[in-house]
Each structure stands twice: as C-alpha cells, then as structure tokens.
Amino acid sequence: MTIAGWVVALVLTGLAAYLDRRARRRAELVARACHELRGPLTAAGLALYAAGRRSEAPPRRIAAVDLQLRRAELALTDLALAPSGGRARDRLETLKVATLLQAEAESWREVAWAHGCDLVLAEPVPDVVVRADGRRLSQAAGNLIANALEHGAGAVRLGARIDGDRVRIEVSDDGPGLAAPIAALSRPRGARGRGLAIVSDVARRSGGALQSAPSARGARLVIELPAAS
Amino acid sequence: MQYDDNATILVVEDDDATRTFLADNLTADGFELLVADCAKDGICLMETKYPDLALIDVGLPDGSGLDLVRRVRDADGLASRVDPRTPLLLLSGRDSELDRIRGFERGADDYVCKPFSYPELRGRVAALLRRSGQRPRTGRLRVGDLTIDPASREVTMRETRVDLSAKEFALLRTLATEPTRVFTKEELLRGVWGFRSMGTTRTLDSHACRLRKKLSVHGDQFVMNVWGVGYRLVDGVAG
Numbered sequence: 034m035t036i037a038g039w040v041v042a043l044v045l046t047g048l049a050a051y052l053d054r055r056a057r058r059r060a061e062l063v064a065r066a067c068h069e070l071r072g073p074l075t076a077a078g079l080a081l082y083a084a085g086r087r088s089e090a091p092p093r094r095i096a097a098v099d100l101q102l103r104r105a106e107l108a109l110t111d112l113a114l115a116p117s118g119g120r121a122r123d124r125l126e127t128l129k130v131a132t133l134l135q136a137e138a139e140s141w142r143e144v145a146w147a148h149g150c151d152l153v154l155a156e157p158v159p160d161v162v163v164r165a166d167g168r169r170l171s172q173a174a175g176n177l178i179a180n181a182l183e184h185g186a187g188a189v190r191l192g193a194r195i196d197g198d199r200v201r202i203e204v205s206d207d208g209p210g211l212a213a214p215i216a217a218l219s220r221p222r223g224a225r226g227r228g229l230a231i232v233s234d235v236a237r238r239s240g241g242a243l244q245s246a247p248s249a250r251g252a253r254l255v256i257e258l259p260a261a262s
Numbered sequence: 263m264q265y266d267d268n269a270t271i272l273v274v275e276d277d278d279a280t281r282t283f284l285a286d287n288l289t290a291d292g293f294e295l296l297v298a299d300c301a302k303d304g305i306c307l308m309e310t311k312y313p314d315l316a317l318i319d320v321g322l323p324d325g326s327g328l329d330l331v332r333r334v335r336d337a338d339g340l341a342s343r344v345d346p347r348t349p350l351l352l353l354s355g356r357d358s359e360l361d362r363i364r365g366f367e368r369g370a371d372d373y374v375c376k377p378f379s380y381p382e383l384r385g386r387v388a389a390l391l392r393r394s395g396q397r398p399r400t401g402r403l404r405v406g407d408l409t410i411d412p413a414s415r416e417v418t419m420r421e422t423r424v425d426l427s428a429k430e431f432a433l434l435r436t437l438a439t440e441p442t443r444v445f446t447k448e449e450l451l452r453g454v455w456g457f458r459s460m461g462t463t464r465t466l467d468s469h470a471c472r473l474r475k476k477l478s479v480h481g482d483q484f485v486m487n488v489w490g491v492g493y494r495l496v497d498g499v500a501g
Contacts, residue, residue: 068321071355072277074377079283082380086290106377113357 060116067113074109078102097139100171107168123166123238127261130193130200131157133167137174138191141182145189148182150206155192163200164261165239173235173243176228177204177254184208185251200260203246205253215245215254232256269391270294272313274304274330275353276323280376284317287380288387301325305333308344312412315390317383320354320365327352328368335369345412349390353378403438406497408477408484410438419477429454430473433466437485437495446492 081102085095110121138154145152163170174191181189185206193202211218219233220226232254233243241258271293275281278299285295296311298304301322308316316334320327331352337344350372352365357375365373372386403410407420415431417424426434432454437445450466451457470493474485483498 068355071376072280076277076279076283078377079280079287079380083283083286083290086287102377109377 056116063112063116067109070109074102074106093135093139097136100133100136100167101140101175103168104171104175107172123169125164126167127162127164128167128170130161130163130202131159133170133174134191134193134202137171137178141175141178144179145182150182150186151188152178152182153188153190155190157192158194161193161195161200162261163239163258165235165258169235169239170256173232173256174202174204176232177256180204180228180254181206181208181252187251195260196257198260199241200258202256202258203253205248206251208251210248210250211245211252215243219243268292268294269314270296270311271387272296272298272304272307272311272316274298274301274316274322274327275319276300276321277319280319284380287384291384293387299323301327301330304330305344308334308348310414312345313348315349315351315387315394317351317353317387318370320352320356320361327354328365331365331368331370347394349394351386351390403435405438405441405484405495407482408438408497410435419479419482422479424476424479426473426476427469429469430476433469434473434477434485434495437493441495441497444488444492444494448492450492 078099081095081098084090085092090098107121114120134154134157138152142152178189178191181204185208187207189204189206191204193200195201215229215233218226219229221230229243236243236256236258239258241256244255244257246253246255271288273281273284273288273295275284275297276299281297281299285297289295296307296313298307301324304316304318304322307313318327318330322330331350334344334348334350335346337346350370352370352373353376354361354365354373355376362373362375371390374383374386403412409418411417412435417426417431417434433450436450436453445453447463447466451463455465470485470487474483474487477484484495486494486496486498488494
C-alpha cells in the first residue's frame with residue numbers, strides 16, 4: 034500500500050512537472066509570436082501616419098485602415114495576455130456610431146467586392162453615440178460584416194438606428210439566413226463560431242446584447258447597446 | 263506641429279521599416295534626426311553628435327538597448343564624451359510591468375511599448391525635451407575668445423587650436439558650464455576625477471596650473487585660482 038502510494042505520488046509529480054513545462058513552452062511561443070507581430074504593426078502604423086500627413090490617401094481610407102490596425106493591436110494584446118487568463122483592458126470612450134460604421138464600410142468595401150457583394154451603408158442617424166471601446170466595437174461589427182460576406186449573398190447592409198434609449202447596429206444580407214438560433218451559433222463549435230461568440234461578448238461587456246431580428250430574406254443581426262448622451 | 267528649437271533626436275532601432283517611418287515622421291515634425299541600427303553606432307553618435315534626446319529600441323542586434331541606457335547613465339559626462347543627462351526613451355516589444363521597471367531602473371526616462379501611436383510618442387518626446395530644457399546644453403561653449411566644442415573635444419583660442427589632455431579638457435568643460443562661478447576643489451575632484459572623498463588637491467592644482475598655462479599663450483587669464491576655495495573660469499582677455 035505504501036509502495037503504491039509512493040508510485041502514485043511520483044507519477045503525479047512527474048505529470049505536474051510535464052504539464053508545467055508544456056505550459057511554459059506554450060507561453061514562450063505565444064510571447065515570441067507577439068513580439069514578432071509588434072514590429073510590423075508599429076511600422077505599419079507609422080507608415081500610415083506618414084501617408085496621412087502627406088495626403089497620399091483620402092482621410093476616410095486612412096481612418097479605416099487605422100481602425101483595423103488598432104483592432105489588430107487589441108487582438109495582439111489579448112493574445113499576449115491569454116496564457117495568464119487575461120485580456121486587454123477596455124478603453125471606454127464616447128463613440129459616434131456613424132463614424133465607426135463609415136470606417137467599417139470603408140475597410141470592408143474591397144473585400145465585399147471580392148466576394149461579389151455590395152456593401153451598402155445606410156444613411157446614418159446623426160449624433161447617435163454609445164459608450165464603448167471603439168476597438169472592441171470594431172471587432173464586433175467587423176465579425177458581423179465578415180460573416181455576412183462569407184455566408185450571405187447579394188447586398189450586405191450596414192446601418193444604425195435609435196430605439197428609445199437603445200442603439201441598434203444592424204448588419205443584414207440576402208443569403209439563406211441563420212442556420213440555428215443566435216444563442217447556439219454564438220457558442221464556438223470546433224474551429225467555427227468564434228466570430229459570433231466575440232460579437233456576443235463585446236455586446237454583453239458594453240451593456241448590450243447580440244440579437245437576430247426578423248427579416249424577409251437573409252440574416253439580420255443586431256448589436257443592441259445603451260445609448261449614451 | 264513644428265518644433266522651433268530643432269532638437270536633435272537619435273533613433274536607435276534595428277527594424278528598417280520602423281526606423282525609416284519613425285525618422286520620416288519626426289523629420290516632418292521639425293526635428294533633426296540621427297539614426298543608428300545597432301548599439302555600437304548609437305553610442306558612437308551619442309559621443310560625437312550630442313543628441314538632445316534618444317529613442318532606443320530594447321532589442322538590438324549587438325546588445326540590449328538596456329545596456330546602452332546604462333552606458334549612457336554611467337558616463338561621467340566629462341572625460342567620457344557621452345552626456346549622461348541625455349533624455350532616453352525606450353521602445354520595446356515587451357510590455358510587462360517587469361520589463362518597464364527594468365527599463366526605468368537602468369535609467370530610462372520613459373518607456374513606450376510597441377505598437378505605439380505616433381502622436382502619443384511625439385507628445386512624450388516633447389514632454390521630455392520640455393523637462394530637459396533646464397539642463398545645461400551640451401553644444402559649443404564660448405567664454406570670451408575661448409571656444410569649447412564637446413562634440414569634437416576641440417578647444418580653440420582666437421581660432422587657434424589648444425591641445426589639452428582628457429582631464430584638462432574635462433576640467434575646462436566643467437568650469438565652462440557656469441563661467442564666473444567658483445567651483446570648490448571638492449566639487450572638481452568629485453566631478454572630474456570621481457573622488458568620493460576629499461583627498462590631496464595636488465592632482466587638481468597641477469592640472470589647473472597646466473590648463474592655465476596652455477590658455478594664457480596671449481597673456482590671457484581664463485582659469486582663476488580662488489585661494490583656499492577652488493577655481494573659476496573668467497573672460498580674462500589680456501589688457
């Protein structure tokens with residue numbers, strides 16, 4: 034009995050040491066990957082700033098690319114903190130929804146064209162503002178647009194409207210519609226389902242929710258957020 | 263935004279793209295730029311060009327930017343050509359609290375993690391330059407007909423070069439930072455020779471005597487002995 038106990042203890046100690054080594058190795062690989070990503074992102078940000086001051090691209094295009102770079106930086110910070118179970122701290126700001134959607138539309142227009150879709154930005158409601166981290170909201174809106182371009186068809190419409198004290202950011206398409214309820218689709222399924230899980234998480238952390246809305250055809254997804262004054 | 267004083271900034275960064283675009287933006291903002299892609303060239307430029315501020319990447323091919331910071335801070339600023347008070351801003355891909363603390367412990371004035379926003383970096387640079395505006399400038403010093411160029415370590419008297427030893431030069435440069443002020447012997451022994459306690463003043467006196475002679479070829483008296491106290495530099499043109 035005593036010998037068996039020693040053997041079990043030895044095996045458990047060995048297993049713990051193995052798991053610890055593996056976790057350290059994984060954390061080191063993540064740290065290296067993050068380190069390697071920082072250089073190109075820094076250079077790209079500086080190049081974009083220089084291009085902006087030389088008017089080498091329209092300001093809207095510069096703002097759109099800048100938003101995508103900031104989104105990538107946020108993902109990088111999330112990745113760096115993932116081994117310790119953390120994530121980048123939210124930077125809350127008062128955001129004009131119209132400005133955010135304009136930048137998203139500008140970012141995704143070429144991608145939409147490659148998918149054979151039209152990306153239509155509805156006339157934005159002026160002065161609609163929300164209190165959120167712009168980079169996170171860009172993550173959420175970007176994932177909805179990417180899903181619509183991949184799974185939808187025809188036109189992908191992007192818009193926002195105010196509903197009482199709530200702001201509804203909507204992305205709709207002309208595709209076959211959602212294959213399952215939104216709650217089920219927001220749970221990661223193997224390599225799929227992460228996009229909607231991210232959108233749902235961002236909406237929840239910003240005091241809102243991801244919803245699907247009735248639609249005559251295709252999918253119509255809504256990020257509902259509290260309106261800010 | 264343009265900076266009127268044309269401050270010179272040294273960028274020590276091994277990544278070509280980051281170095282180039284950073285230099286582009288800083289130049290467009292009116293700064294004079296010096297660039298190096300390794301620690302060796304960086305220290306060389308600090309010794310010869312006396313930048314007003316240095317942006318130093320932590321990961322350099324021939325050593326850590328942290329070592330470069332330590333080397334600058336350890337310089338005595340006199341016999342060594344590097345100005346140890348140069349504002350130093352570290353750029354790093356590592357953004358943990360421990361990394362930042364390590365940077366500050368080595369002597370960095372600021373620490374910015376990559377990727378950074380250029381406007382924020384520019385703001386930090388401006389703040390450091392503003393704070394360092396009070397420190398004595400490291401450019402050419404003039405006292406009457408005497409000119410001291412710390413960058414080239416050249417001393418000229420009425421456009422004639424005066425050859426000085428390293429300690430004589432360091433002594434002269436110290437006195438020239440505040441002309442007419444009397445520097446005590448203790449101050450000079452500590453600042454120029456690095457003595458921690460007041461020992462014999464013979465070394466100082468003999469160097470001061472040689473310096474006085476070398477500068478008085480035209481009968482001028484630049485180095486004045488204040489008996490029992492120390493030395494001071496005056497515009498001692500011969501009458």
